[in-house]
Amino acid sequence: MKIERLKKLFSPESVAVIGASDSFEKLGYHVMKSLVKGGYRGPIYPVNPRADTIWGIKTYPNIKDIQQEIDLGIVAVPAGMVPSVLHECGEKNVKGVVLITAGYKEIEDFQGEILEQEIKDIAEGYQIPIIGPNTFGFVNLTDRVNASFTYEFSLIKKGGVTLISQSGGFCHLCGFLAMEERLGMAKLMSLGNRVNIDFPEALGYFLKEDKSTRVIALYIEGIDEPRKLFETIKSAGTKKPIIAFKAGKSEKGDSASRFHTGSLAGNYNIWRGALRQSGILEVKSAEELIDTAKVLDICAPIKGPRIAVLSGQAGPGIIAADAMEKEGLRLSRFSSETQDRINTLLPPVAIRTNPVDMGPAWYSPETMLNILEAVLEDSDTDGVIFIAMFASANLELTRRMAMLLHNIEPFKKPVIACFTAPAGVWDEDIEKMDGQKGLAILHTPERAAKAMANLWKANLTMDGNRWRD
Numbered sequence: 001m002k003i004e005r006l007k008k009l010f011s012p013e014s015v016a017v018i019g020a021s022d023s024f025e026k027l028g029y030h031v032m033k034s035l036v037k038g039g040y041r042g043p044i045y046p047v048n049p050r051a052d053t054i055w056g057i058k059t060y061p062n063i064k065d066i067q068q069e070i071d072l073g074i075v076a077v078p079a080g081m082v083p084s085v086l087h088e089c090g091e092k093n094v095k096g097v098v099l100i101t102a103g104y105k106e107i108e109d110f111q112g113e114i115l116e117q118e119i120k121d122i123a124e125g126y127q128i129p130i131i132g133p134n135t136f137g138f139v140n141l142t143d144r145v146n147a148s149f150t151y152e153f154s155l156i157k158k159g160g161v162t163l164i165s166q167s168g169g170f171c172h173l174c175g176f177l178a179m180e181e182r183l184g185m186a187k188l189m190s191l192g193n194r195v196n197i198d199f200p201e202a203l204g205y206f207l208k209e210d211k212s213t214r215v216i217a218l219y220i221e222g223i224d225e226p227r228k229l230f231e232t233i234k235s236a237g238t239k240k241p242i243i244a245f246k247a248g249k250s251e252k253g254d255s256a257s258r259f260h261t262g263s264l265a266g267n268y269n270i271w272r273g274a275l276r277q278s279g280i281l282e283v284k285s286a287e288e289l290i291d292t293a294k295v296l297d298i299c300a301p302i303k304g305p306r307i308a309v310l311s312g313q314a315g316p317g318i319i320a321a322d323a324m325e326k327e328g329l330r331l332s333r334f335s336s337e338t339q340d341r342i343n344t345l346l347p348p349v350a351i352r353t354n355p356v357d358m359g360p361a362w363y364s365p366e367t368m369l370n371i372l373e374a375v376l377e378d379s380d381t382d383g384v385i386f387i388a389m390f391a392s393a394n395l396e397l398t399r400r401m402a403m404l405l406h407n408i409e410p411f412k413k414p415v416i417a418c419f420t421a422p423a424g425v426w427d428e429d430i431e432k433m434d435g436q437k438g439l440a441i442l443h444t445p446e447r448a449a450k451a452m453a454n455l456w457k458a459n460l461t462m463d464g465n466r467w468r469d
Contacts (some may be wrong), residue, residue, distance in 0.1 A: 005129050009096025010142050010187065013042050016063050016094070018085050019076035020046030020054045027076040030149035032057075038139075038146030043068065060340055073138065074147055082133070083118050097123075098147050099132030104193055105178040106134050112446070118330040121193045121457030129201075134170035135192030140176075142186050150175070153196050159184015159435075160214030161293045164202045166191050170219045170245075173286050182434045182441070183294045186212040193411035196469045199223055200232040207236040213268035215296045217289055218244040218280070226271075230278040240457045241296045243281045245289050246271055279461045280453060291447050292454040298440045299414035302455050304382035306332035307448035308375040309355035311387040312362060312394065312444075316418070320385050320445035327453035331355065332381040362393040363452035365400040378411055383414040383455070385448045390400045390421030398429035402436070414455055416448045417441045 008344060015035060021028035031057045035044050045068070046054040060066050063085075064075065075085055079430065089097055091436035098448070104116035116133065123130050141158045144408040153175050160407065161183060165171045170191035178185055182349050187206065190197065192291045199218065206213045209348030223229055275282050282287045307329050311317030321331055331354045333393040341351050345367050356375075361367040368388075373379050388397055398419055404431070419430050419441055442448045 001126070003205065003209055005127070006201070006416035007018060007093050008071040009131070009139055010138065010145070010205070010210070012095070012145060012147075014045070014068060014070050015040065015072045015145075015147070016045040016047055016060075016066060017074045017076070018047040018063060020048050020051075020059065020176065022051065023052050027056060028088050031074050031076055031100070031147075032150065034146035034148050034151045034154065038149050040146065041144060041146040046072065063092050063094070064094070068092070069443060072145075072147060072465050074100065075092070076096045076100045076149075079115060079133075079437050080313070083115075083122060086119055086122045086126075086128070090122065090128055093215075093299050094128065097128055097130045097135045098131075098135065099130050099136055099192070099195070100135060100149065100177075102134040104133050105212065106193055116193060116195060119253045123196050128238060129197055130195050131189060131197055132192040133195060134168075135190040136171060137191035138187065139185075152176075152179075153188065154177060156188075157182055157184045159186060160212065160297045161185045162189075162206050162213040162215070163217045163219070164189055164191065164199060164206070164209070165196075166221045167219060167247075167383065168192065169243040170247075170286070174217075174290060175289045176218075177286060179293065179357050180430060183290055184435060186210070186214075194224075198225075198228075199439050200225070200228045203229065203242075204232045205237065207233070207238050207240055214240060215293050215371065216242045217293050218238055219241065219281065219289075220244055220271075221244050221248045223296060226274060230274060233280070234411050235280050239280065239462050242279065242290060243283055243292050243296070243454075243458070244285050245286065246275065252423055260279050280459060281458050283454070284410055287447070288454070290452060291442055291451040292458075294442075295416060295440045295451045295455050296458055297413065299383075299416065299455060300412055302383050302414050302452070302459050305329045305456050306380060306382045307452060308334070308378070308381045308384045309359055309387070310368070310384060312368075312369055312391075313387070313389055314351055314355075314357040315353075316361070316387045316389060317357060320418075320449050321355050322441050323446045323449035324385075324452070327449055329449065329456065332375075332378065334375065335378055335380055338378040338381075342371055345374075346371055349360050357439075363393065365394075365397050365454050368397075369401065371395045372415070376415075381413070383452055384416070385416040385452060386415060387445055387448075388417070390419075390425055396424050398433060402429055402433045415439050415450065415463060416452055418445055418448050420441060420444070
């Protein structure tokens with residue numbers, strides 16, 4: 001498939017919505033809303049033979065009636081109408097199609113398979129790349145193209161993570177988690193039934209062609225040609241980290257996957273080994289996927305497993321230390337110079353060895369920052385977990401820390417922070433800090449430890465080494 005057509009598909013300069021509607025009950029309404037309210041900058045051409053205008057935009061009875069060139073066609077018409085619509089798109093030389101319509105091989109009806117083969121043949125004849133059918137579409141946050149039926153995805157923070165998912169529902173789960181966790185995303189897409197764009201094509205494009213994508217996350221149920229996926233990664237010649245959540249591990253999950261997107265999940269143990277051999281880091285939950293993608297995008301690379309834990313209270317620091325050991329990391333041993341600096345900053349009543357109890361410094365954000373700088377400069381420390389739970393004594397902590405962090409040189413070592421507070425207390429300040437000069441913020445010590453370990457695993461993998469559980 002020509003890369004130029006994929007570029008036009010994901011970053012279109014013009015969009016036609018076939019099946020556009022003013023009715024809230026129609027998918028075509030929500031696609032129009034996503035494009036218009038999502039801030040798409042190019043021309044939008046609604047296509048509906050029974051309307052003059054939709055969303056205040058001139059409407060056309062047929063895509064062939066549009067005089068201008070069309071890069072992307074978003075199709076939201078009944079399944080039986082799709083073949084004729086695709087012929088019209090092909091004759092119009094549309095560069096790519098998002099086929100939202102469902103009702104193909106994912107349903108328990110042989111007619112669905114026949115219909116899907118028909119649209120596959122049409123697409124092949126016109127060389128049209130198609131996302132779908134049975135998809136929610138895609139969102140390009142870099143270029144403000146929301147080619148989906150979910151406008152709210154336009155509100156996701158722009159960043160460097162791209163999610164390629166076999167499931168539209170998983171895209172929604174991760175998209176909304178991304179908003180809650182302040183994960184910055186470049187693209188998110190649902191492959192659906194994968195009529196001619198599958199994981200290898202999409203992954204190859206984002207690995208080699210899309211500069212805004214720095215980290216790639218995959219949600220995989222099953223693939224018809226898994227070897228092609230791994231060959232794509234091998235031939236890409238790039239070191240963008242890839243993480244994957246593999247579903248359909250159980251017998252029942254495998255069966256459900258088959259009927260969901262018409263694919264067979266396959267033997268999980270084989271998948272597990274193949275993912276590792278291909279340098280893909282496997283995660284076990286949506287939450288872990290979000291956390292791991294976030295630190296891979298935001299944090300500096302980690303050079304070793306030695307971690308300093310700085311905590312405003314002893315308990316959470318001990319929890320982080322336990323979680324780190326479980327994940328294969330270890331507490332760093334401070335050099336005598338670093339330990340002297342910490343001893344000078346903290347009173348004798350504090351726990352000043354790793355994990356460090358910074359509780360006595362709650363009234364002094366500057367002291368806490370000085371401790372952070374000391375351990376970052378320690379050659380025997382590879383990364384830092386910084387924990388602060390809300391208390392009235394440190395009410396101004398995040399605000400003052402944000403100002404202080406702004407004046408620090410960009411971190412050359414990863415820093416993951418846990419700032420936990422009652423809803424609405426630190427929200428605004430934490431939002432400003434999250435992602436600032438390499439600082440990633442997660443909610444709990446356990447999640448911070450897991451994400452730091454995954455950062456280390458990814459670093460090993462990208463250097464050609466192996467991580468052993």
